[in-house]
Amino acid sequence: MLLRIAFLSLWQHRRRTGVLMAAIGLVTALMVVMLGVGEGMNRSLIETSTTLMSGHINVAGFFKVTSGQAAPVVTRAQEVLATVKKEVPELLYVASRGRGWAKVVSETNSTMIGLGGIDITQEQGLKEALKVKEGRLEDLARPGSIMLFEEQAATLNVRVGDALTISAPTARGTNNTVDVVVVAIVKGLGMLSQFSCFLNEVTLRQLYQLKDDTTGALQIYLPTADLEYLKKVQARLRDGLTKAGYVMMDEDPRAFWFKFENVSREPWVGQRLDLTNWHDEVSFVAWTVDLMSWLSFFLGGLLLQIIGVGIMIVMWISIRERTREIGTLRAIGMQQLSVLLMFLTEGFLLGLLATVGGAVFGVLLSVGLNAAHVPLPVGVQFVLLSDKLVVLPTVRWVFSTVAFITLVVTLISLIPSFIAARLKPVTAMQHAG
Secondary structure: OHHHHHHHHHHHOHHHHHHHHHHHHHHHHHHHHHHHHHHHHHHHHHHHHHHHOOOOEEEEEEEEEEOOEEEOOEOOHHHHHHHHHHHOOOOOEEEEEEEEEEEEEOOOOEEEEEEEEEOOOOOHHHHHHOOEEEEOHHHHHOOOEEEEEHHHHHHHOOOOOOEEEEEEEOOOOOEEEEEEEEEEEEOOOOHHHHHEEEEEHHHHHHHHOOOOOOEOEEEEEOOOOOHHHHHHHHHHHHHHHHHOOOOEOOOOOOOHHHHHHHHHHOOOOEEEEEEEEHHHHOHHHHHHHHHHHHHHHHHHHHHHHHHHHHHHHHHHHHHHHOHHHHHHHHHOOOOHHHHHHHHHHHHHHHHHHHHHHHHHHHHHHHHHHHHHOOEOOHHHHHHHOOOEOOOOOOHHHHHHHHHHHHHHHHHHOHHHHHHHHOOOHHHHHOOOO
16 A cells, blocks of 8 residues: 555656656666676676686795795696695696796887796687787797787887897896797787786796796686685695695785795795685785775765755655645544655655666666777776776676665655654644645
């Protein structure tokens, strides 16, 4: 009965109701799209990080020749890999990646770039994720080969077939150089692709003068990137490696290059292993995803405050127009609580209908934006972690937005509803309008 009365009241004042519903619906659509952008950033972050610099879980670490010199390498990598496969039987595959930071020099320019030494035959995920603009990824199987992202190729002014020189200090403190040839140029993957490139793993070991059984990290790829699941696998693998006799570093959820200072100060030598997940390795940019979600709720809340004033004014007008009706209902036995619930139901129904319509519009708008493949300027790519606009409004976020805004609209209608419930029957029935 309360729902029927609320619906008829909204329908009777449908012009006014329509304006309010449009305003609430637009706020809902805006929040759905912005939260979808945040989810798109999260998906792009996962895809980019697990393509360029991390597996779902990473077995890495440091080797110290002396207490003050640390190299980000894993020695006896094949023995470590055997333990990994034993402790994590559900893994899809493991990629061995060398790690480095070096100066890359062309005939006209130079730049500092992070190096990833890879065996391209192991990198099924990498080959699926990268879009080649020039050359062939398969040619990375040749020693002396390097792959660049398009922004790096533009900076160095090189194309496929051009030669480059890479210069870097080795783990023992001496400088070394190696000549390479560009075999592929691929499309950028947002911010993280600005600072990394890939070369043949043999060439990287030659540059840093490493043994054949040494790598930078064993990147483990699993059926899902869910962090709660990964942390459980991570704990299980840590126990397994400890039991196998490996010395483990303390848990530190940061990218490996942030750990150099701490490791260099510690008075130990030899090998220590470190376990991280993809979120740890990109923690320095992951905050942008959380910021976008909070920004969505902040802007939505700000707009709801403005709309809330309009809702209260409209409901006060409605109560004034229906004062005699309220008096009649009270006179025939309706209690104050029932009057309060009647107007609260009206606010709830207004919020629910408006937010459902706004959510549908927001989802359709998101689909349209994804289909349009909207390109992003380089500066925006740094923030959104993608070269095009990606909007992914998940079911969880859509329902959360509808519930949140409906609740706010219902609470806003509480004050005028309470005023209506306090009207005395005799005074209300004598009201002239």
